[in-house]
Amino acid sequence: xxxxxxxxxxxxxxxxxxxxxxxxxxxxxxxxxxxxxxxxxxxxxxxxxxxxxxxxxxxxxxxxxxxxxxxxxxxxxxxxxxxxxxxxxxxxxxxxxxxxxxxxxxxxxxxxxxxxxxxxxxxxxxxxxxxxxxxxxxxxxxxxxxxxxxxxxxxxxxxxxxxxxxxxxxxxxxxxxxxxxxxxxxxxxxxxxxxxxxxxxxxxxxxxxxxxxxxxxxxxxxxxxxxxxxxxxxxxxxxxxxxxxxxxxxxxxxxxxxxxxxxxxxxxxxxxxxxxxxxxxxxxxxxxxxxxxxxxxxxxxxxxxxxxxxxxxxxxxxxxxxxx
Amino acid sequence: xxxxxxxxxxxxxxxxxxxxxxxxxxxxxxxxxxxxxxxxxxxxxxxxxxxxxxxxxxxxxxxxxxxxxxxxxxxxxxxxxxxxxxxxxxxxxxxxxxxxxxxxxxxxxxxxxxxxxxxxxxxxxxxxxxxxxxxxxxxxxxxxxxxxxxxxxxxxxxxxxxxxxxxxxxxxxxxxxxxxxxxxxxxxxxxxxxxxxxxxxxxxxxxxxxxxxxxxxxx
Numbered sequence: 169x170x171x172x173x174x175x176x177x178x179x180x181x182x183x184x185x186x187x188x189x190x191x192x193x194x195x196x197x198x199x200x201x202x203x204x205x206x207x208x209x210x211x212x213x214x215x216x217x218x219x220x221x222x223x224x225x226x227x228x229x230x231x232x233x234x235x236x237x238x239x240x241x242x243x244x245x246x247x248x249x250x251x252x253x254x255x256x257x258x259x260x261x262x263x264x265x266x267x268x269x270x271x272x273x274x275x276x277x278x279x280x281x282x283x284x285x286x287x288x289x290x291x292x293x294x295x296x297x298x299x300x301x302x303x304x305x306x307x308x309x310x311x312x313x314x315x316x317x318x319x320x321x322x323x324x325x326x327x328x329x330x331x332x333x334x335x336x337x338x339x340x341x342x343x344x345x346x347x348x349x350x351x352x353x354x355x356x357x358x359x360x361x362x363x364x365x366x367x368x369x370x371x372x373x374x375x376x377x378x379x380x381x382x383x384x385x386x387x388x389x390x391x392x393x394x395x396x397x398x399x400x401x402x403x404x405x406x407x408x409x410x411x412x413x414x415x416x417x418x419x420x421x422x423x424x425x426x427x428x429x430x431x432x433x434x435x436x437x438x439x440x441x442x443x444x445x446x447x448x449x450x451x452x453x454x455x456x457x458x459x460x461x462x463x464x465x466x467x468x469x470x471x472x473x474x475x476x477x478x479x480x481x482x483x484x485x486x487x488x489x490x491x492x
Numbered sequence: 493x494x495x496x497x498x499x500x501x502x503x504x505x506x507x508x509x510x511x512x513x514x515x516x517x518x519x520x521x522x523x524x525x526x527x528x529x530x531x532x533x534x535x536x537x538x539x540x541x542x543x544x545x546x547x548x549x550x551x552x553x554x555x556x557x558x559x560x561x562x563x564x565x566x567x568x569x570x571x572x573x574x575x576x577x578x579x580x581x582x583x584x585x586x587x588x589x590x591x592x593x594x595x596x597x598x599x600x601x602x603x604x605x606x607x608x609x610x611x612x613x614x615x616x617x618x619x620x621x622x623x624x625x626x627x628x629x630x631x632x633x634x635x636x637x638x639x640x641x642x643x644x645x646x647x648x649x650x651x652x653x654x655x656x657x658x659x660x661x662x663x664x665x666x667x668x669x670x671x672x673x674x675x676x677x678x679x680x681x682x683x684x685x686x687x688x689x690x691x692x693x694x695x696x697x698x699x700x701x702x703x704x705x706x707x708x709x710x711x
Contacts, residue, residue: 223553224709241559249557255550272558308554 172235173198174319174350175220179229182215182374189215190374192229197350199318202341204365204382205354212374213354214252217323220352221249233319245273248317250308250325252354258297262307265296269311276315284310288336301328313340320344320351326360338364358389387428395422395437396444405440409433513599524673527584528612532644535577535620540636542569543705544627553710562706570624570698577616585609600678607677611686614694615672619644621694625701631711668693 175197182190190212197203222238236243270276288306326334369379406415410432416423546552623640647667654664664670671685
């Protein structure tokens with residue numbers, strides 16, 4: 169029983185009526201590992217997480233945390249959870265909610281709560297209903313970390329936080345990883361997961377289409393860059409650069425799509441008067457276009473995750489601006 | 493004029509004892525109308541929120557991520573609502589007892605008022621418990637309110653019509669309003685049907701709702 173990974177999803181299937189939200193999902197997170205669960209909204213991330221937390225039961229397969237199930241109190245005692253759309257009782261003051269939640273657990277010290285609130289610059293005397301989205305998110309993070317959990321389940325934990333606070337949260341996550349906590353971290357953007365995850369699984373329509381280390385995923389990830397030149401874009405400078413799959417020039421600006429590393433492109437641009445590089449890689453469908461290009465005809469295309477990367481999408485969501 | 497009213501109309505007003513006695517008057521003016529309805533409005537809305545409402549709000553899930561049993565959260569909330577109902581009942585009964593003399597209702601003893609208060613509390617608790625149980629079992633606030641308030645209204649009408657229509661008279665035993673008002677604890681004290689019957693229904697209903705809540709998916 170102790171050999172089971174602390175976070176284990178074994179053949180999980182969850183149906184809501186005719187909709188299959190998660191289909192035969194397998195994943196495991198070992199101690200001291202951050203697993204990034206990546207997928208667009210509606211891919212099944214939250215369903216997987218709610219099944220792990222015992223809020224919903226599987227239609228088939230099983231989930232386990234720390235060798236048991238989240239329905240057992242002794243398991244939840246050691247689990248920290250930040251839900252997707254955080255909703256805490258609006259009428260309560262922050263410190264009242266945190267003391268209440270702490271009282272449901274053993275051995276959470278007031279000092280630890282204060283330390284976390286201070287770290288995140290959270291004003292505990294205000295009512296939760298009066299807080300901004302970001303500050304409410306902080307409350308959710310404090311309550312998830314205050315008991316130094318052995319398992320952390322984080323559903324888009326930095327949503328609504330400014331970049332500075334996002335970094336604070338990522339630092340807290342890394343601290344827990346150092347302490348041996350198993351962490352499931354869901355997100356719909358690659359850059360966020362890239363900073364924190366050791367391994368990444370990509371969910372699409374409830375199916376894990378790819379699971380790999382972050383290094384390997386970087387090799388196939390697509391980046392959309394906007395290059396602002398000081399003058400007109402020099403002719404031919406962007407021709408036949410390794411990794412560049414499409415270029416569109418518009419006066420001083422070039423829109424470039426790169427598959428994998430941008431190293432060759434940056435080498436080529438040296439001394440060409442590039443004033444500004446803007447990255448537009450927030451859109452997961454865009455980054456992993458090969459997994460999503462058949463998004464509209466999902467039923468017939470469940471195995472397309474292994475398709476060759478050379479395929480240029482013709483009708484995919486990423487092709488609108490790409491002129492190859 | 494009152495004596496000329498058909499018996500059915502008097503019963504529908506909750507005044508089978510007649511409007512001219514203190515007990516009959518209070519039954520018609522208070523115990524069959526305002527008092528239980530105020531308690532019901534409070535109890536049903538609180539019960540609909542307790543599970544289904546907080547579930548839709550999203551706060552229940554945050555709470556249940558802590559090491560606390562679902563049944564414990566559910567039963568503590570139901571208990572809290574029952575206590576608040578009891579406080580409301582106590583305040584209303586105490587006011588009534590204090591105002592007996594100015595309103596020349598001295599014939600009513602504290603014992604009778606207490607019995608009527610407890611019976612009214614139990615009637616409200618019954619429909620509150622039904623609302624709670626439907627919300628706990630389904631997670632739907634709409635169904636919970638519809639079930640609790642709908643049953644309260646339907647059984648009220650059933651009881652009201654039972655003195656006018658034979659069919660309803662044969663089934664009036666099923667109405668908690670019949671248990672409360674006929675015979676009334678105000679006149680007859682601690683009767684089984686006013687005190688025991690609501691408890692016999694509400695306890696298993698709440699238990700079943702709680703049991704289903706611990707097993708189902710949160711919405």
